[in-house]
Each structure stands twice: as C-alpha cells, then as structure tokens.
Amino acid sequence: MHLDEGQIKAYLDHQLAAPEKEQVRAHLASCTQCQALAGSLAAQADRIDSRLAAITPSPAAVPRADAARARLQSRIAEKEKNTMFRRIFAPRYRSAWVAVGFVLILAVALAFPPSRRLLTVSLGCSSAAVHRGAGQSG
Ligand SMILES: [Zn+2]
Numbered sequence: 001m002h003l004d005e006g007q008i009k010a011y012l013d014h015q016l017a018a019p020e021k022e023q024v025r026a027h028l029a030s031c032t033q034c035q036a037l038a039g040s041l042a043a044q045a046d047r048i049d050s051r052l053a054a055i056t057p058s059p060a061a062v063p064r065a066d067a068a069r070a071r072l073q074s075r076i077a078e079k080e081k082n083t084m085f086r087r088i089f090a091p092r093y094r095s096a097w098v099a100v101g102f103v104l105i106l107a108v109a110l111a112f113p114p115s116r117r118l119l120t121v122s123l124g125c126s127s128a129a130v131h132r133g134a135g136q137s138g
Contacts, residue, residue, distance in 0.1 A: 002027075002031065002033060002034050003024060003027055003028070003031075003034045003037070003038075005037070005041065007020075007024055008024070008028075008034065008037055008038045008041050009041055009045075011024040011025070011028075011038070012038065012041060012042055012045060013045075106119075
C-alpha cells in the first residue's frame with residue numbers, strides 16, 4: 001500500500017506525529033514511486049513558497065504599528081479639535097456670536113473719530129453719552 005498525497009505533504013511539512021512519521025520515512029526509503037511523488041510535491045511546495053515570497057510585502061513596506069497608532073491618534077486629536085470648534089460655533093450660540101461681532105464692529109467704529117461722529121448723528125445721542133459708552137466697554 002502506497003502513501004497518499006496528504007500523508008506525504010504532512011510528512012514534508014513536519015506535521016506528522018512520531019510513529020506515523022517513522023512509518024512514512026520507512027516507506028519512502030523503500031518505494032521509488034512514493035519517492036517520486038514526494039519529490040514532485042516538495043518541488044511544488046518550493047515553487048509556491050517562492051511565489052508567496054514574491055507577493056509578500058517586505059517588512060519595510062508594512063506600516064509599523066506604533067507609526068500607525070500615532071497617525072490614528074493625531075487624526076483623533078484633529079477630529080476632537082474640529083468638534084470643539086463646531087461646539088463653539090454651534091447654531092445655539094450663533095446669536096451670541098452675532099452679538100459679539102456687532103459689539104466688535106461698534107467698538108472699532110467708535111475707535112475712529114469720523115465714524116464716531118457719524119454714529120453719534122445717526123443714533124441721535126450726545127457725544128458725551130457715546131464717550132461714556134465707549135469707556136465702559138473697554
Ligand atoms: Zn509507495
């Protein structure tokens with residue numbers, strides 16, 4: 001009785017337990033037909049190994065775990081920063097930001113005498129009141 005391919009492959013891959021391994025070794029030593037099959041299977045395994053080696057990326061090409069983690073953390077940090085920005089400028093605070101913007105525009109306008117005069121005239125208030133108001137806001 002000859003060896004089957006599975007037995008020979010398992011033998012070549014060192015996957016057999018000691019007693020079966022010894023039986024296969026003994027049979028291969030005496031049977032030229034099984035030796036030929038074992039030789040062709042070994043050659044096939046070598047070809048497969050070399051092709052796998054050709055398509056397996058080199059260690060340098062595989063991204064390192066710590067580099068990948070650092071990249072992920074920086075991406076998370078950026079996302080958190082982005083959400084913080086969104087939280088600050090959330091729609092519910094929009095009216096507050098509009099008010100802040102209006103106050104800033106008013107403050108800048110009051111800082112320049114020509115526009116202060118124009119504002120005083122258009123708002124119909126006295127120059128003293130504007131001065132007092134500007135003094136309070138900063
Ligand atoms: Zn045989």
